[in-house]
Amino acid sequence: MTKPSLQCCVIFSLFFGSVVYAHHPGEQADHLMPNIPAYRTSAPSEAPAIRFEVELPKVSKRLPVMLVSAPDIGNQVESLQKKLRLHNKPIETRSGKIILSNSRENEVQQKSLILYAASGGFYFEHEGKVDPVTEKALDLPDDKNAYEIAHDYLKRHELLSDDIETDIGQVQFSRAVLSEFDGRTGRTLRSFDTGIDVRFPQRWEGYRVTGPGSKLYVSIGDGGEVVALTSMHRKAKASGSSLPAIDPESAVDLLKKGYGRMSVTPECKTAVVTDMTLAYWSESPKSEQRMALPVYQISGYCDNPEDLQSFEAFAPAVRNAAFDIRTVGESKPRRDDEA
Amino acid sequence: MFNKVAALFMGLLISNHISAAELLAEHIEDYSSSPSSNLPGCDNTTDRLWDEFGNAGGWDRKRWSDNNAWEGDWKSEHLAGGDDGDWSDDRDFSYFCGHGNVGLVEFTTSNPGTIFTSTEGRWGDEDAEWVTFDTSMTFRDTGSNVATWYTNAFRELHLLIGWHDSPLDGDTGGEFADSLIDWGFFDGGGKTVKDAWFSNSGGCTDQNNGTTQLIIAEVQAHYNDRIHGEGSNAGDQPFNNTGWKWSHDC
Structure with a gap:
């Protein structure tokens, strides 16, 4: 331009x-x-x-x-296919999304990625592993270990950019919680964390970025496995x-x-x-x-x-x-x- | 011969009636009669949810909006002025988008009232399986609020879906429906109801970091429900005095 x-x-x-x-x-x-x-x-x-x-x-x-910056969707799709091993042909939907997935024949676990063509933001998951229904406590890492797993994952897949804060003191941790409760009293009878998100904040010109278009979450499930990635953060100058x-x-x-x-x-x-x-x-x-x-x-x-x-x-x-x-x-x- | 053909025709009618899944979609955009702001996003997202269910096929759909969206459509018919047996409890999947607050949903006409509260819903004694209030803080987990919803609402209902926090007026319902419904190779949906609501490419797409959702269930197995035509569900379960709640931050 x-x-x-x-x-x-x-x-x-x-x-x-x-x-x-x-x-x-x-x-x-x-x-x-x-x-x-x-x-x-x-x-x-x-x-x-x-x-x-x-x-x-x-x-x-x-x-x-x-x-x-406007997203370069063509290059992004190609790059994500390689980084996350999603080799099926991309599918464009009527609702402005591009879907990438792996070949179920070659790998036991189905993985899929939904990319928003308007922004380049995407959500990637190992299907069925995010926040599973459970009757027992999952083997989830503590905050420090979760941070290390998430940071290593982003670095290894080259998914970090300069405007993302990676200091553990700035990172947020979020847990989904499934609880059984007594209907008469409202008292919690038992509860389970079903996953932990490590959430990396974004800054432009030293200021925090907020809104639905500023999310970089690594979701960790049972056994410390990375089960999903939410990467919706635009580049700006x-x-x-x-x-x-x-x-x-x-x-x-x-x-x-x-x-x-x-x-x-x-x-x-x-x-x-x-x-x-x-x-x-x-x-x-x-x-x-x-x-x-x-x-x-x-x-x-x-x-x-x-x-x-x-x-x-x-x-x-x-x-x-x-x-x-x-x-x-x-x-x-x-x-x-x-x- | 005539009797046989008539019987076959009647049989087809009955089987079609039995197999058709049913949707109720309501929204209020125009809140000019109250101090609350207008919600153009509710109009757009309910349009999209409506279209997604229509495109999926097999859904008998009903829709009301603004002054035609009434509290009575959600209020138990066993309470004065309630008419849920004709509307939200007559449908498998019901969705409302509008304003809410802790333990309540706000309507704009007095039919029979303007505020629907946590003590007025009874679903599942007729047909309802999944009820969604896409409204702020309606299911805020204060302890007693969730328990009140649960003890009143669950009459073989599967899931009560909504927000602990305040959602922004974005495309929550449309993205939710897009994730619920799989078009085979042409879509990425077909998720469980819980996953479609919690997903960052579903009910969370247009929400800010940390906006908390809440889903109440009778039994855990209902969290694995898929809507009709998209997979199996756990079947109706009787009220048992202990419920489940699942909170998730967008």
Whole structure:
């Protein structure tokens, strides 16, 4: 793609593609939100008050707009076939997926991979081995061993990229849990972990990446075997353009006015913020995303005496400033980018 | 001769009726009458779920949306205003997409009410096997909430499928259905109901890291159920006072 056409693509995508304006009737919205769907949460009749129990993030005066790379699906399919030994002919489905699988005749275990053509994100599994129904505890590794198995797997298959954090202190561990319970009391009678996911976070320009398009999970099952891989993380680089940042307090004010996204219980009168982070939003792997904007990702709990439920929200992080076409593609930051 | 032909014709009708699997799909996009936001994703994902079941063939499908999606379609007919015997409990597989919260689902018209709660469902005494509420926190595992759903809802129901956390308004139902249904060489589905809901190329595709799902079952064997036409299921089981729940982070 030549530079002028890239610029056109950037401008078009930013203002008409991957961004939504939040408008209230009669108000001129001066902020931009990434394309984050609403939560399917019944809203309380009144927005809760918000209190902070965390130091607010320090952000630059301007924040870079990220340019997301288009996937090279042909090469990716070829490479994945080799790395994961999936030699059957790829099948394209009507729903925008490409399916790769092994030959059942040659290998006992059926393996399959579903790749989203819009983003290059994929899910690979050993069928029947992910979260099996069980009556006894599985032989699962502890966190440290799980991390080593997962990290080794990604390195061996050359599935790590520079924007993935591999430090064990940053990695998350998640377990699916199957439990039997007493219907009269709700008390758990017995429970089994049915698998452990090692989840590697992604960062762009030093900021966390969040959303359904930012997942790198290695799923480990019985005996420490890698049974699935979720690899849905787009590549991106700074576009050279930036937008004026909204400070965290102003972002929360916007959230209270109804801009952004929030999920709370109906009884929530005061939402206490315990984490507020600036992050880039990576859309569904089913979407063709070419630009990414920052957003504040907020979580905490509702401070009700009888109902300490968690809450989560996204608040706008950048102002709706006109884009200066002369700056698109420049790698040097503008002078007022300095905090 | 006429009697024979008539009997054969009647037999075919009966056998077709018996073999047809049944779907109820409901969604609410327009929440403008309540403080809750509109959900265009529910419209799109229910469209896609509807199409996937239609393309699979063999499914008799019913659908209601917005003001025509009623609480009574889900509420037990043994309770005032309930009509599940004609709708959600008359169908093998039922799906609802809309707003929810802990222990409840929100409707937009009073037919008979706007809030469906954990004490009002009774499924399986007629035909229901799998019921899905694609709504926020409806099955939040507070202990008592899951137990209340279980003790009320399971009347030979197999699985109650939904969310402990708050899903974003993405294509959950469509991806779920795509994973449930196998088109042979043309699709990657045909998974168990549990795997299709938990999969990162299924019910989790459009969700953020850590959004927790929950599936309640009468017996463990129901977690290996496949929907009709896609494999076997464990058959109906009587209520036995001890249930199963499976939580999974997207």
